[in-house]
Amino acid sequence: MTPQRQRVLDLFRERGSGCHLSAEEVHQQLSQQKLKVSLATVYRTLRLLADMGFLQELELTESGRRFELAVADHRDHHHIVCVRCGRTEEFESEPVLQAGAEASQRFGFELLESSLNVRGICSTCQASRS
Ligand SMILES: [Zn+2]
Numbered sequence: 099m100t101p102q103r104q105r106v107l108d109l110f111r112e113r114g115s116g117c118h119l120s121a122e123e124v125h126q127q128l129s130q131q132k133l134k135v136s137l138a139t140v141y142r143t144l145r146l147l148a149d150m151g152f153l154q155e156l157e158l159t160e161s162g163r164r165f166e167l168a169v170a171d172h173r174d175h176h177h178i179v180c181v182r183c184g185r186t187e188e189f190e191s192e193p194v195l196q197a198g199a200e201a202s203q204r205f206g207f208e209l210l211e212s213s214l215n216v217r218g219i220c221s222t223c224q225a226s227r228s
């Protein structure tokens with residue numbers, strides 16, 4: 099792995115699972131660490147790390163994708179996302195997992211994952227909306 103990819107992956111590992119970063123945020127972090135990389139390179143690196151199975155790519159908002167560490171014991175969780183500021187919170191839901199299991203059984207699919215993405219407007223953004 100190239101030092102640059104390693105650096106990006108370290109960024110996620112330092113924060114641990116349950117951390118959702120956009121390419122812009124990763125880019126910002128890297129520049130704070132005096133690492134000169136273009137945003138396009140950051141995008142490419144993130145996609146690559148996702149392809150390699152190190153990161154999970156989340157399509158949460160129209161405005162951007164976020165990435166998080168791909169960890170085996172942190173798979174079955176769901177996301178609620180603010181469409182304004184991108185704040186992302188996680189939650190667990192047994193009924194969602196159950197619905198996924200039932201659907202895959204009904205249609206004869208091999209179940210890989212069941213996840214629910216909820217979009218909304220967070221309390222901070224609600225308050226600033228006037
Ligand atoms: Zn997550």
Ligand SMILES: [Zn+2]
Pocket residue numbers: 180181182183184185219220221222223224
């Ligand atoms: Zn918000």
